[in-house]
Amino acid sequence: MLQIKNLHATIDEKEILKGIDLTLEAGKVHAVMGPNGSGKSTLSYVLSGREDYAVTDGEVLLDGKNILAMSPEERAAAGVFLAFQYPIEIPGVQTTTFLKTAVNAVRKARGEPELDPVSFLKKLKSNAEKLGVRDEMLKRPLNVGFSGGEKKRMEILQMAMLEPRVLILDETDSGLDIDALKIVAEGVNALRAPDRTFLVITHYQRLLDYIVPDVVHVLSAGKIVKTGGAELAKQLEETGYAGYIAA
Amino acid sequence: MKYTPANAESFLAQAEEAGWKAPALEQLRTRGLPTPKLERWKYTNLAGFAQSGAKPATKVALNANPVALPWMLQTSRKFLFVNGHMVLGDARLKVVPDNLESSALDRFGDEMLWALNTALMSDGPNINILEDGAVFEIIHVGQGGDAPLLASPRTAIRVATNTSATVIEQFLAVGDAPVHTNHATEINLKPGAKLNHIRIQMEASERTVLNTLHARVARDASYNAHFLNLGASLSRQEYWVELEDNNSSCAIKGAQLMHGRQHMDTTVHVDHKAPHCASNQTIRNVLAGEAVGVFQGKIHVDRVAQKTDGYQLCNTLMLSERATMNTKPELEIYADDVKCSHGTTTGKLDETPLFYMRARGIPEAEARRMMLLAFIGDLYDGLPEFVGTPIAKHVEGWLNHV
Ligand SMILES: Nc1ncnc2c1ncn2[C@@H]1O[C@H](COP(=O)(O)OP(=O)(O)OP(=O)(O)O)[C@@H](O)[C@H]1O
Ligand SMILES: [Mg+2]
Numbered sequence: 001m002l003q004i005k006n007l008h009a010t011i012d013e014k015e016i017l018k019g020i021d022l023t024l025e026a027g028k029v030h031a032v033m034g035p036n037g038s039g040k041s042t043l044s045y046v047l048s049g050r051e052d053y054a055v056t057d058g059e060v061l062l063d064g065k066n067i068l069a070m071s072p073e074e075r076a077a078a079g080v081f082l083a084f085q086y087p088i089e090i091p092g093v094q095t096t097t098f099l100k101t102a103v104n105a106v107r108k109a110r111g112e113p114e115l116d117p118v119s120f121l122k123k124l125k126s127n128a129e130k131l132g133v134r135d136e137m138l139k140r141p142l143n144v145g146f147s148g149g150e151k152k153r154m155e156i157l158q159m160a161m162l163e164p165r166v167l168i169l170d171e172t173d174s175g176l177d178i179d180a181l182k183i184v185a186e187g188v189n190a191l192r193a194p195d196r197t198f199l200v201i202t203h204y205q206r207l208l209d210y211i212v213p214d215v216v217h218v219l220s221a222g223k224i225v226k227t228g229g230a231e232l233a234k235q236l237e238e239t240g241y242a243g244y245i246a247a
Numbered sequence: 248m249k250y251t252p253a254n255a256e257s258f259l260a261q262a263e264e265a266g267w268k269a270p271a272l273e274q275l276r277t278r279g280l281p282t283p284k285l286e287r288w289k290y291t292n293l294a295g296f297a298q299s300g301a302k303p304a305t306k307v308a309l310n311a312n313p314v315a316l317p318w319m320l321q322t323s324r325k326f327l328f329v330n331g332h333m334v335l336g337d338a339r340l341k342v343v344p345d346n347l348e349s350s351a352l353d354r355f356g357d358e359m360l361w362a363l364n365t366a367l368m369s370d371g372p373n374i375n376i377l378e379d380g381a382v383f384e385i386i387h388v389g390q391g392g393d394a395p396l397l398a399s400p401r402t403a404i405r406v407a408t409n410t411s412a413t414v415i416e417q418f419l420a421v422g423d424a425p426v427h428t429n430h431a432t433e434i435n436l437k438p439g440a441k442l443n444h445i446r447i448q449m450e451a452s453e454r455t456v457l458n459t460l461h462a463r464v465a466r467d468a469s470y471n472a473h474f475l476n477l478g479a480s481l482s483r484q485e486y487w488v489e490l491e492d493n494n495s496s497c498a499i500k501g502a503q504l505m506h507g508r509q510h511m512d513t514t515v516h517v518d519h520k521a522p523h524c525a526s527n528q529t530i531r532n533v534l535a536g537e538a539v540g541v542f543q544g545k546i547h548v549d550r551v552a553q554k555t556d557g558y559q560l561c562n563t564l565m566l567s568e569r570a571t572m573n574t575k576p577e578l579e580i581y582a583d584d585v586k587c588s589h590g591t592t593t594g595k596l597d598e599t600p601l602f603y604m605r606a607r608g609i610p611e612a613e614a615r616r617m618m619l620l621a622f623i624g625d626l627y628d629g630l631p632e633f634v635g636t637p638i639a640k641h642v643e644g645w646l647n648h649v
Contacts, residue, residue: 050602050606051598051602072602073606073611075606076608087603090600090618092624092625098607101609101613102607102608162608
């Protein structure tokens with residue numbers, strides 16, 4: 001569904017991604033693990049179109065179409081969604097307003113009718129409830145003053161509302177307490193569908209106990225250095241990355 | 248302080264012709280108009296205005312249907328001034344030319360524009376508010392003629408003891424030819440009085456709009472000003488507020504939105520002269536193009552003004568590298584038990600939230616607009632809907648254009 005081919009990317013002229021080849025298959029969950037600073041977040045930003053990064057080589061095909069020339073909003077409309085490792089605070093923009101603007105922008109770009117206020121609120125309420133996002137939070141400016149865990153839930157709420165096809169989760173588990181981890185994982189699992197693909201970045205096996213991956217990749221120094229099944233994550237938990245650090 | 252009387256000559260001749268208001272004339276003769284040599288006028292240069300050759304505007308009829316003007320309320324008491332002359336309103340409520348002098352401004356050395364207004368003033372509302380909840384609406388239209396004109400309206404507002412009132416002022420243009428405005432406002436709030444004063448300046452380009460306001464606030468009284476500056480090529484508004492007795496307060500909040508080669512200056516001076524008084528200055532500037540913005544804000548706290556609560560914050564958003572913002576916050580405190588804070592920020596639109604919003608599918612232009620709106624933020628919260636809604640519309644309209 002999403003093919004990443006020989007992807008090279010730099011920031012401030014420093015090469016971070018050094019030729020990534022990765023295929024995300026429809027209906028499957030792909031975990032990416034790897035040491036701090038290996039380029040996991042960089043990969044997720046490059047996929048979602050952050051302009052600080054320069055792609056120096058390679059391509060990213062979504063259903064065979066190169067998305068690298070597309071703006072972030074066009075990619076979002078095409079179905080790419082990144083749940084940020086560090087969600088951004090947007091002072092002065094009420095969470096509900098933000099969500100409504102985003103949902104309708106994406107629907108419009110996809111050629112779907114905008115949601116009327118009542119249907120939107122209904123959908124928001126039911127998703128928020130499932131993820132344990134309180135009403136009061138929806139009235140506050142987006143992410144402002146939210147706790148680390150609350151921000152992560154808000155990312156998944158946005159994900160559920162926008163109905164993306166390529167779901168990238170960058171360390172969504174960090175900052176979540178044990179109960180919240182379960183709730184969020186259930187939220188993510190509920191989104192699993194034959195026409196969706198997941199890229200789950202994490203450091204910990206625990207998340208993968210709930211969101212069971214079909215494939216596990218190890219990213220080190222900007223390259224995929226190992227690929228295996230769900231058992232690879234368990235093995236890494238014991239051995240660490242010592243054997244996989246790329247030269 | 249050095250003044251250059253020469254720059255007021257063209258106005259002096261006209262004032263002399265009018266043949267009265269001698270003291271103001273004398274002041275103007277000796278002092279001239281402010282120049283950048285004066286500390287308080289460092290960032291705003293009136294040379295263009297002084298040399299414009301503008302003649303005092305005479306009374307003309309409005310070249311438009313007064314009903315079609317953007318009045319905010321049906322039931323308010325309405326005044327319409329065209330080039331400083333009353334065209335619509337209660338003729339009994341007209342300023343009598345020589346009953347208003349503001350000696351307080353002498354102290355600050357900024358009385359020249361006031362003197363110019365006094366020397367040339369035409370008309371203006373003289374509102375004595377006794378009725379609680381009263382709303383007055385004033386529209387000043389600058390209507391272009393063949394030659395450059397100068398409108399010199401004068402406004403006086405008194406609010407009686409324990410009375411609340413609202414006064415809305417709009418400055419609008421009809422036609423493009425230059426009509427400059429030099430408006431002076433005197434406000435007097437009796438004990439326990441409350442005035443909400445809203446000003447929207449939407450004058451045409453190639454015009455100068457000068458506003459000098461002096462407010463006296465008595466015990467338990469409060470002066471609340473909101474402004475929105477959108478128009479004119481050069482504007483300067485001065486708010487001089489004296490908190491004269493215990494527990495009086497003032498708030499001056501507003502935004503200056505500028506683009507092209509506009510120059511906008513808001514200068515505030517709050518004088519805490521008694522204990523337990525509070526003041527708030529909240530200013531937001533958005534600059535595009537080659538605009539030049541100025542904010543000068545001073546909190547002056549007398550020795551006796553213990554328990555003063557003074558607050559000042561000026562945030563500026565620069566949308567262009569070619570724009571310039573000048574800010575000068577000042578605290579001058581002679582009492583020892585006070586709480587005063589001030590701060591200024593100047594920065595570009597943050598790219599990170601912008602990316603975040605776009606990554607959620609919000610188109611860049613819309614994301615920018617949302618961030619700018621958020622920057623203006625809560626400035627106008629709490630205003631009654633009949634002014635809040637039009638203000639929000641003006642702000643959005645402006646944002647959609649930059
Ligand atoms: N502006 C920059 N200039 C130079 N190097 C940068 C810049 N921004 C990020 N980097 C580097 O890029 C590398 C990859 O960062 P990235 O955030 O992708 O790592 P990560 O794998 O997500 O790590 P973590 O597990 O800690 O989240 C890091 O070494 C980081 O220091
Ligand atoms: Mg990371």
